[in-house]
Each structure stands twice: as C-alpha cells, then as structure tokens.
Amino acid sequence: MLKNDLILKAARGEQVERVPIWLMRQAGRILPEYRATRAKAKNFIEFVKNPELACEVTIQPVDILGVDAAIIFSDILVIPEAMGLPYQMIEAKGPWFENTIKNKADVDAMRIANAGDLDYVIQALRLAKQGLNGRVPLIGFCGAPWTILSYMVEGSGSKTFSKAKQFLYTQPELAHALLDKITKSSINYLKGQIEAGADMVQLFDSWAGVLSEKQYYEFGLKYISQIVEAIKPLAPVTVFAKDAHYALKKISETNCSTIGLDWTIDPAKARTEAGKNVTLQGNTDPCLLYADEKTISKETEIMLKAFGKQRYICNLGHGLYPDIDKEKVKFFVNFVKEFKV
Amino acid sequence: MLKNDLILKAARGEQVERVPIWLMRQAGRILPEYRATRAKAKNFIEFVKNPELACEVTIQPVDILGVDAAIIFSDILVIPEAMGLPYQMIEAKGPWFENTIKNKADVDAMRIANAGDLDYVIQALRLAKQGLNGRVPLIGFCGAPWTILSYMVEGSGSKTFSKAKQFLYTQPELAHALLDKITKSSINYLKGQIEAGADMVQLFDSWAGVLSEKQYYEFGLKYISQIVEAIKPLAPVTVFAKDAHYALKKISETNCSTIGLDWTIDPAKARTEAGKNVTLQGNTDPCLLYADEKTISKETEIMLKAFGKQRYICNLGHGLYPDIDKEKVKFFVNFVKEFKV
Numbered sequence: 225m226l227k228n229d230l231i232l233k234a235a236r237g238e239q240v241e242r243v244p245i246w247l248m249r250q251a252g253r254i255l256p257e258y259r260a261t262r263a264k265a266k267n268f269i270e271f272v273k274n275p276e277l278a279c280e281v282t283i284q285p286v287d288i289l290g291v292d293a294a295i296i297f298s299d300i301l302v303i304p305e306a307m308g309l310p311y312q313m314i315e316a317k318g319p320w321f322e323n324t325i326k327n328k329a330d331v332d333a334m335r336i337a338n339a340g341d342l343d344y345v346i347q348a349l350r351l352a353k354q355g356l357n358g359r360v361p362l363i364g365f366c367g368a369p370w371t372i373l374s375y376m377v378e379g380s381g382s383k384t385f386s387k388a389k390q391f392l393y394t395q396p397e398l399a400h401a402l403l404d405k406i407t408k409s410s411i412n413y414l415k416g417q418i419e420a421g422a423d424m425v426q427l428f429d430s431w432a433g434v435l436s437e438k439q440y441y442e443f444g445l446k447y448i449s450q451i452v453e454a455i456k457p458l459a460p461v462t463v464f465a466k467d468a469h470y471a472l473k474k475i476s477e478t479n480c481s482t483i484g485l486d487w488t489i490d491p492a493k494a495r496t497e498a499g500k501n502v503t504l505q506g507n508t509d510p511c512l513l514y515a516d517e518k519t520i521s522k523e524t525e526i527m528l529k530a531f532g533k534q535r536y537i538c539n540l541g542h543g544l545y546p547d548i549d550k551e552k553v554k555f556f557v558n559f560v561k562e563f564k565v
Numbered sequence: 566m567l568k569n570d571l572i573l574k575a576a577r578g579e580q581v582e583r584v585p586i587w588l589m590r591q592a593g594r595i596l597p598e599y600r601a602t603r604a605k606a607k608n609f610i611e612f613v614k615n616p617e618l619a620c621e622v623t624i625q626p627v628d629i630l631g632v633d634a635a636i637i638f639s640d641i642l643v644i645p646e647a648m649g650l651p652y653q654m655i656e657a658k659g660p661w662f663e664n665t666i667k668n669k670a671d672v673d674a675m676r677i678a679n680a681g682d683l684d685y686v687i688q689a690l691r692l693a694k695q696g697l698n699g700r701v702p703l704i705g706f707c708g709a710p711w712t713i714l715s716y717m718v719e720g721s722g723s724k725t726f727s728k729a730k731q732f733l734y735t736q737p738e739l740a741h742a743l744l745d746k747i748t749k750s751s752i753n754y755l756k757g758q759i760e761a762g763a764d765m766v767q768l769f770d771s772w773a774g775v776l777s778e779k780q781y782y783e784f785g786l787k788y789i790s791q792i793v794e795a796i797k798p799l800a801p802v803t804v805f806a807k808d809a810h811y812a813l814k815k816i817s818e819t820n821c822s823t824i825g826l827d828w829t830i831d832p833a834k835a836r837t838e839a840g841k842n843v844t845l846q847g848n849t850d851p852c853l854l855y856a857d858e859k860t861i862s863k864e865t866e867i868m869l870k871a872f873g874k875q876r877y878i879c880n881l882g883h884g885l886y887p888d889i890d891k892e893k894v895k896f897f898v899n900f901v902k903e904f905k906v
Binding site: 393 | 722724725727730731733734735774776777778780808809810811828829830831834850851852853855856857860883886888
C-alpha cells in the first residue's frame with residue numbers, strides 16, 4: 225500500500241536500504257508555500273482548525289523537500305482546548321491561556337477529551353492520507369502529559385516553568401489527577417488519529433528538561449509509559465523528551481519504538497544507554513542549517529556514521545527555525561538520502 | 566583573618582566540619598531589604614553602577630539568611646559594556662542591546678576591557694570586603710565567554726539563541742576573535758576583583774546548554790580553560806555551565822576548583838564523571854523551595870547524603886526565583902547548616 229515505508233521499517237527495527245529522514249516543523253514558515261496557505265486563515269487557531277488548510281501544509285514538505293514522511297499539521301495545545309481550557313496564539317509571543325489550572329475545582333472542571341472533540345484534526349488526517357496517496361507514511365502526534373500540564377498551569381511559555389513546577393511541589397496529588405485526565409485524553413486522541421490514517425505517532429515532551437530526574441519519572445515518564453502501552457499495539461510510538469539527557473534508558477523501558485534525541489546527546493552514548501531494541505531519531509542542531517553546504521555535509525556525515533544505517537531515523541534535534549533557508553534544508557535532506565553509510 | 570572560611574576550605578579540598586552553603590541570586594528580589602535598596606536607584610544599570618548600593622545588597626543575605634559567603638552584586642553584562650557594547654535592562658523582559666555584533670568591523674570595534682573600566686564593581690568589592698569584616702568569604706564572578714558572546718550577538722535573551730549559534734556556524738573565525746577579546750577582558754576583570762578582595766570567583770555559563778557538545782568544547786570550554794589557568798594561582802575558580810550535562814569530565818580537566826551543577830545532574834554520576842579532585846556545588850531545584858518544610862527537608866537530606874560532607878558546597882542548581890518565600894529560604898539554609906551528614 226505504501227510506496228515508501230522506510231520510516232515504519234526503521235521504527236519496527238526492520239532492515240532498510242538507506243536512512244529515512246523527516247524534520248520536526250517541516251511544515252512551517254521556512255516554506256513560502258506554507259506562508260501562502262497560512263495567509264488564507266484569519267489567525268493561527270482558525271488555521272489549525274481548518275482541515276483543508278492543515279492538509280495542504282502537511283503534504284507540502286513531501287512535495288518540496290522530499291522527506292520520507294508527512295506529519296499532520298496541528299498544535300499540541302488542541303488537547304487542553306478539547307479538555308475545556310482554550311488558548312490563543314499571540315503573534316511573536318506564543319501560546320497564551322486566559323484561564324489556568326490553580327486548584328481542585330479547576331482540575332475537576334476539565335473533561336476527558338475524546339477523538340470526536342478533535343474532529344478537525346481527524347478530518348485533516350483523513351484528507352492528508354488521501355492526498356498522500358500512499359507516497360509516504362503519515363505521522364500523528366500529541367504533547368506528552370507533563371508538557372501539556374505545564375502550559376495549562378503556567379498559562380504561557382516560560383524559561384523556567386516555575387508556576388507549573390510549583391504546582392508539582394505543592395499539589396502533587398492534584399497534578400497526578402490532571403495528568404491522568406490528560407493521559408486518557410491523549411490516548412483517545414491518538415487512537416482516533418491512527419483510525420483516521422496515522423501510520424505512527426510521536427509524543428513531544430518539549431519541557432521535560434525543566435524537571436529534576438526524580439520528578440520527571442514521577443510526573444512525566446509514568447504517563448508517557450501509559451500512552452505507549454495503550455498505543456504500541458496499534459502503531460509505532462516515538463518519544464521525544466527534549467533535554468531529558470538522563471532518561472534514555474528509562475524511556476527505552478517504556479517499550480516505545482523510537483526515541484527522539486536533541487543535539488546535546490552523543491549518538492554512541494545514546495545507543496549504549498537505550499540499548500539495541502529501540503530506534504533512535506535525531507539529532508542535527510537546527511542551527512547547522514545556517515552553515516554553508518560544506519559544513520552541513522561534514523557534520524551530517526559524522527552524525528550519520530555515528531548512528532549507523534539500521535534502527536535510525538534522521539531528523540533534527542528540535543524543530544526547524546523559521547529563518548532557515550529552504551534550499552539548505554533541501555540540501556540536507558538530499559545529502560542524507562544519498563549518503564552511503 | 567576570615568572567621569568562617571568553610572567555602573574556601575571546601576573549594577580547596579580541605580576537610581570541613583559541616584557543609585557550607587550559599588545561594589545563587591541570594592541578593593535579590595526575594596528579600597524586602599533588597600527591594601528597598603533597589604528602590605533608591607533610578608534603574609537597574611544605575612543600581613549596578615552604585616558601589617554603596619551594590620555593597621549593601623551584597624551583605625544583606627549574610628545578615629538575613631545566614632549563608633556562608635557573600636557574592637558581589639553585579640551583572641554579567643558589565644563586560645560587554647566595558648568592551649564598548651552598552652545594554653539596557655528592560656523591566657519584565659531582561660537585557661537588551663541596541664547594537665549587536667554582526668561582522669568583523671563590529672568585533673574590531675570592541676576593546677579589551679581592564680579592571681579600571683569596571684571601577685564601580687571594584688569599589689563595590691572593596692566596600693563589601695570592609696563591611697563583611699571577615700565574617701564570610703566574598704565571591705567575585707563574571708559570565709563565561711560563550712554566554713557573553715551570545716548576548717552580544719543575539720542582543721537579548723532567547724529560547725534558542727539561534728542568532729548567536731548562527732554566528733558560530735557561519736563566522737567561526739570571527740567568533741573566536743570575539744571570544745578571545747572577551748576572555749582577555751574577563752581575566753583582567755577577575756584579577757581586579759581578586760585584588761579588591763574577592764576570595765574566590767565563579768564563571769557563569771548560563772547558555773552552555775544550547776550548544777552541541779562539539780561546539781561547546783570549541784567555543785565554550787576552550788576559553789573557560791584559559792580563564793581558569795590565569796586565575797587559579799590567585800583564587801579558587803568555580804565553573805557553572807548550566808545544562809552542559811555531558812561536559813563534567815572535561816570541565817574537571819580545566820583544573821578548576823569547583824564545578825557547579827544544575828538539578829538535572831545526579832550527584833553520584835557527577836562525582837564519577839568529575840573525579841575526586843574537584844569540589845561539586847549545587848544542585849537543589851529552586852522550585853523545591855515552593856514546597857512545605859517537610860518536603861524541603863526530605864529532598865535536601867537525600868541530596869546532602871548523595872554529595873557527602875567533603876569536597877561539596879551546597880547551593881541551588883540555578884538562581885533563586887523572585888517569588889520564593891524568604892522564610893523557606895531561611896529554613897533551607899538552616900536545615901543544611903544543622904544537618905549531620
């Protein structure tokens with residue numbers, strides 16, 4: 225059915241003839257085509273909620289960059305909204321919540337979302353699946369529970385997420401109650417995404433790095449583990465816990481298919497800690513793509529040789545930054561696809 | 566001469582009868598006394614440049630919190646200013662540079678600062694030394710060269726410091742030229758601080774964590790190493806490279822006296838990697854101080870036992886946050902001072 229299933233093979237630990245590649249934020253502002261589609265919507269939220277537009281930008285990077293997978297265009301904060309906590313996306317500032325979670329009444333007021341509450345994403349997935357016509361796999365995703373809680377409590381992005389961490393330290397039982405609701409919502413949502421055509425899914429734990437190791441296991445990985453357990457029988461699951469450098473072994477023990485790595489992690493060390501039965505994904509520094517082609521080639525070659533051809537999916541260690549030159553991204557993708565490891 | 570030199574003993578690897586403690590940002594907004602002194606200056610820059618006021622807030626935490634050292638109140642960005650790149654501190658936003666470093670002409674225009682350019686800090690140190698009257702040691706500090714460069718190129722704080730990193734990737738020789746000037750300025754500055762009475766010094770590499778391991782060694786640690794080499798014969802040097810979890814062994818090889826650790830680092834692992842001939846400092850999560858006394862005691866006891874009594878200085882893994890309750894901080898300091906490891 226799929227003409228190119230390299231990424232699924234790599235995630236399942238099957239032999240591949242070359243390293244597959246996709247890029248976090250491949251659908252985004254680096255593409256003029258994305259900016260043109262984005263201009264058709266009144267604001268970011270309307271854009272995310274429009275299945276036709278979301279489908280359009282989901283497929284663009286497959287056509288333009290030649291990546292080996294599409295990832296559904298959406299936002300991790302659709303889950304808080306579906307649970308009863310709406311957000312806005314403020315230009316040049318990021319997400320902002322008018323109401324935040326402070327006490328038991330706030331947590332009690334949150335409902336467990338189901339896939340039907342996120343029908344616009346489900347529809348976008350169906351359209352994208354159709355539009356891709358089997359060219360490459362379609363990746364679904366959601367935020368990991370800790371990262372979702374951190375926004376729901378903090379109310380916006382933050383350097384320290386000190387309000388969200390204060391919540392864990394002062395109201396741990398309430399935090400667990402909220403994480404449980406987020407986890408159940410996320411499982412429902414990911415199941416819906418897979419039914420609608422997602423071939424694999426990724427959990428983004430963007431703010432894993434602000435927690436201590438002990439807190440991360442208690443408030444972060446515990447819930448990721450529940451999601452992996454529920455979803456793994458249906459599709460491969462990738463866990464990307466940014467800056468949780470200490471957690472690779474424990475993440476591999478969740479039995480996920482793939483572990484996403486940021487660029488501060490040494491590939492050989494990651495393999496030693498994560499073991500042989502998991503696929504690694506990453507971990508080019510997005511800023512490398514500001515460099516000239518010679519530097520990009522040199523550094524990418526070192527990385528590809530360090531990871532090896534099998535049990536590996538090439539990606540960045542973070543999303544593409546908006547001001548990265550599209551031509552450099554194409555050069556990088558082609559270099560990886562043509563490189564003989 | 567010093568009535569309490571526990572921190573110096575710990576830094577030099579001498580036996581101590583109890584664990585010494587000081588706190589990053591101990592002079593700061595958590596203290597009403599600080600806010601009262603701060604209100605006497607027109608703005609943050611004027612405050613930093615006023616030796617009497619800087620001296621006052623330097624000594625406050627020794628009186629109020631009972632910490633085992635004072636750290637001179639200043640800002641790491643006094644170095645760019647002394648080199649020819651002034652900054653402003655924007656309320657609730659942080660530092661902002663009207664001009665930034667973009668090209669060779671900009672780097673060429675930067676002068677190598679000497680201690681005389683920073684006479685207001687030197688004066689503040691002399692006053693603080695006098696005011697402390699030998700009660701506890703006085704710590705001097707500066708930003709590490711990479712962190713200083715990152716502000717000079719980026720022009721403000723940033724989640725990614727992608728402009729500063731772009732500078733390293735696209736103009737590495739120019740970056741080295743600038744880092745060299747910053748390093749020489751920092752050595753001059755630290756020597757001046759020690760002459761004026763600083764008993765030990767700390768290098769703050771706040772943005773170490775945004776670089777890859779390879780880049781950190783090339784653009785970060787190389788220059789830290791030069792500073793340690795120049796300063797170590799004069800006073801113990803602490804290196805705090807936040808989020809550079811992979812670098813502990815290499816940092817210990819700079820021959821610094823003490824390595825600062827953030828709260829994502831396991832104490833036992835840090836000791837294994839850094840070896841026995843260096844003192845470790847840290848690493849309580851500042852957010853722990855939002856918790857109740859029982860939780861603070863429990864977590865602090867675990868940390869103190871993990872680090873052990875010798876070759877250790879208790880501190881946070883980051884600065885105190887402004888909304889932390891002063892009474893909790895006092896409780897934490899007393900708990901550490903009274904704990905029998």
